[in-house]
Amino acid sequence: MYEYHCLNPIAEIGLEQFGEKYAATENIDEADAVLVRSASMHDMELGDSLKAIARAGAGVNNIPLDKCAEKGIVVFNTPGANANGVKELVLAGMLLSARDIIGGINWVEEHEEDGDLAKITEKKKKAFAGTELEGKKLGVIGLGAIGVLVANTATHLGMDVYGYDPYISVDTAWKLSRNIHHAKTVDELYKECDYITIHVPATPDTKGMIDKGAISLMKKNVVILNFARDVLVNSEDMVDALVSGSVKCYVTDFPTPEIAGVKGAIVIPHLGASTEESEDNCARMAVAEVIDYLENGNIVHSVNYPDCDMGPKGEGTRITVLHHNIPNMLGQFTTLLAEENLNIALMSNKSRNEYAYTMMDVDANVPADLIEKFGSIEGVLKVRIIQ
């Protein structure tokens, strides 16, 4: 029996995939797996029984990835599962910034009791007029699952789209419309575009990337959209730019006291992925990843360990070892199995930066003390024997 703990509500359609071998627990210390959305795990104690954390979403800046790797806890996310939900809200954000739809609706609500509402509407509506997206230049920073959808869709709205992503994956590059201009530097994109939308992860490298220096390169009256993370934008510099009018509008999915209520800021309460479809997709993918890892030892879509997939576990025993990526680990593992007279039927070893993962299928039952023997090898972080 495996136990899982949900730190945030996870869509039922995903949790239903856990069959009778699984039970929900309220006690995270007992859990084999944790499912999480945006809850911060940085200050949490992580128990020894915890084997996997699945982020039902894309961003993993709420999870201490290195600490988890060092404890032999594999962290997963669900790439692309909520990308369409975010893309649609980015489009809504662009439309809200181009025309004063919010101001207009608020005005109607304020005057709803007015008997001649229809008449005064025709006089007042010029106060809420705006511009169209067609023909405007859109810059997309980060062409991953979300960025590529935003970029491609914007071309269908008649926008002239510039994309910047020095680390673009081959898969994503294949999906990108040929109509998108390749910005070779982010400065080129800053200088050209009327709308700029950011879709990069929050990392030490990207933190504060939109600051007064970046804004000074942009066109006056630029619209900046941030559906990625608040820390990517220096809030003090953004408030100054809104007040001075150098940025016309800042659309953000991340409310903070600094930005909420500032004229020109459209602040949405982190709703990018809050659609039924995205929540279902993320939950289904997260739960499937956890089940595959717990039952088969397969790692698919990890963000702190290498992906390593040997398919479903067969009749024999599968031994899995999370370890440091240092010399002579495989030699020690195979020697240990040879000493136990165990034949390796299938084996895989993958590494990612400082960490590595080895899976070995043996066609016999293994002695009870094998876990301790593997665990005593210097550099081994967690061993599982899946019978």
Ligand SMILES: NC(=O)C1=CN([C@@H]2O[C@H](COP(=O)(O)OP(=O)(O)OC[C@H]3O[C@@H](n4cnc5c(N)ncnc54)[C@H](O)[C@@H]3O)[C@@H](O)[C@H]2O)C=CC1
């Ligand atoms: N508002 C919301 O509800 C949601 C927000 N997000 C945020 O959006 C971010 C992006 O999500 P996805 O597109 O699904 O992730 P992704 O991993 O598919 O794409 C991120 C892209 O950013 C690129 N990148 C990294 N550093 C860069 C840099 N310095 N300059 C330019 N490009 C860079 C990467 O090469 C990658 O192609 C997530 O990390 C998360 O923080 C994601 C989903 C929902």
Ligand SMILES: O=C(O)CCC(=O)C(=O)O
């Ligand atoms: O779970 C959510 O609502 C947040 C989604 C998100 O920010 C992400 O996937 O990175």
